[in-house]
Amino acid sequence: MILADPVQRSHEAYQVRVEDYKAFRRDGFLHIKSLVDADEVAELERFTDDMMAGKTSMPGIPAPPADLTEAERRVFYERIHMPHRSLELAERCLLHPRIIDVLEALIGPDILALQTMLFFKQPGQAGQGFHQDSYYIPTQPDTLIGAWLAIDAADEDNGCLWMTPGSQHEPIYPDCDGVTQQGDTILGDIASIKAASHPDVEVNTLARIALEYGNEVKVTAEPGDVIFFGGHVFHRSHQNDSGRSRRAFVSHYCNARSRVPWNHGLPYDGDEAGGAANQEHILARGATHLPYAQPKFGTLCAANAPELYGQRFDDHRTKSMMGDDNGFMVLVPHEDVDHDH
Numbered sequence: 001m002i003l004a005d006p007v008q009r010s011h012e013a014y015q016v017r018v019e020d021y022k023a024f025r026r027d028g029f030l031h032i033k034s035l036v037d038a039d040e041v042a043e044l045e046r047f048t049d050d051m052m053a054g055k056t057s058m059p060g061i062p063a064p065p066a067d068l069t070e071a072e073r074r075v076f077y078e079r080i081h082m083p084h085r086s087l088e089l090a091e092r093c094l095l096h097p098r099i100i101d102v103l104e105a106l107i108g109p110d111i112l113a114l115q116t117m118l119f120f121k122q123p124g125q126a127g128q129g130f131h132q133d134s135y136y137i138p139t140q141p142d143t144l145i146g147a148w149l150a151i152d153a154a155d156e157d158n159g160c161l162w163m164t165p166g167s168q169h170e171p172i173y174p175d176c177d178g179v180t181q182q183g184d185t186i187l188g189d190i191a192s193i194k195a196a197s198h199p200d201v202e203v204n205t206l207a208r209i210a211l212e213y214g215n216e217v218k219v220t221a222e223p224g225d226v227i228f229f230g231g232h233v234f235h236r237s238h239q240n241d242s243g244r245s246r247r248a249f250v251s252h253y254c255n256a257r258s259r260v261p262w263n264h265g266l267p268y269d270g271d272e273a274g275g276a277a278n279q280e281h282i283l284a285r286g287a288t289h290l291p292y293a294q295p296k297f298g299t300l301c302a303a304n305a306p307e308l309y310g311q312r313f314d315d316h317r318t319k320s321m322m323g324d325d326n327g328f329m330v331l332v333p334h335e336d337v338d339h340d341h
């Protein structure tokens with residue numbers, strides 16, 4: 001088997017193992033330990049500490065009022081949406097090459113970076129009840145995937161993620177309370193749900209479907225670990241009942257060949273005509289026939305450095321991620337694949 005030429009990149013590439021790929025397909029999520037370096041996580045930790053202390057701020061996000069006590073300041077923020085559009089550090093995390101290496105193997109080779117969220121989750125702050133991420137972020141075809149980067153250690157007490165293995169095979173349940181227009185309504189007999197993400201399982205009716213699995217697992221994590229999870233998997237987190245912080249940086253991506261009629265609720269060209277917002281999202285890896293945005297702060301990725309992260313100009317053969325003889329997922333040009341199988 002001839003492999004595609006390796007490209008010269010400055011990071012130590014992460015190669016996904018075939019076993020991990022299979023686990024992702026089987027369970028709907030994949031936990032990769034120590035994917036992001038400690039010094040990069042420390043930068044997020046410092047930044048969020050400084051925000052809570054009112055020492056730094058982010059454009060468009062109010063600082064904690066000066067008359068708050070320290071305890072009040074620590075719970076002033078819960079979650080900041082789309083920080084990569086105003087903060088260089090967040091753009092770097094969204095386009096982190098080792099996170100994109102994993103995505104390339106799981107849903108690639110072409111990756112579009114869509115969304116970021118910075119969770120503060122300080123002591124006493126709420127969790128998020130059962131939900132499916134594709135309910136909030138539609139991609140067509142649906143290739144949505146989340147990458148949840150632990151800033152602090154996360155466990156049962158401070159509100160780690162809980163996943164329902166196998167539930168990635170479920171359709172996206174539409175709502176009857178009009179929160180989104182999403183859901184697999186093409187299925188004739190699909191039930192509607194209401195109050196997705198509500199922590200109370202009596203109120204959130206998606207919980208009835210999720211709890212029938214009876215196999216929910218907690219996913220504890222150390223700083224620098226990343227949990228990848230598909231857009232259909234049922235998952236939730238509980239309130240932080242510890243005296244410790246549980247911060248996380250969460251990003252969402254899809255295959256760059258999917259159409260994305262979503263821009264975090266913000267207007268975009270073609271929105272009113274039911275068009276797509278691909279031009280608002282950054283091409284992280286590979287290539288696409290669809291439009292894409294450049295990263296605002298110049299983080300290297302396929303959009304601005306195609307020679308490093310795009311498809312090679314001198315090689316227009318279609319490629320797919322496949323398992324090699326050593327058990328790693330690698331990029332293989334199609335003409336080298338045995339077409340008899």
Ligand SMILES: O=C(O)CCC(=O)C(=O)O
Binds near residue numbers: 121235238
């Ligand atoms: O971090 C959390 O507590 C919840 C995150 C989550 O469920 C998500 O990002 O979809």
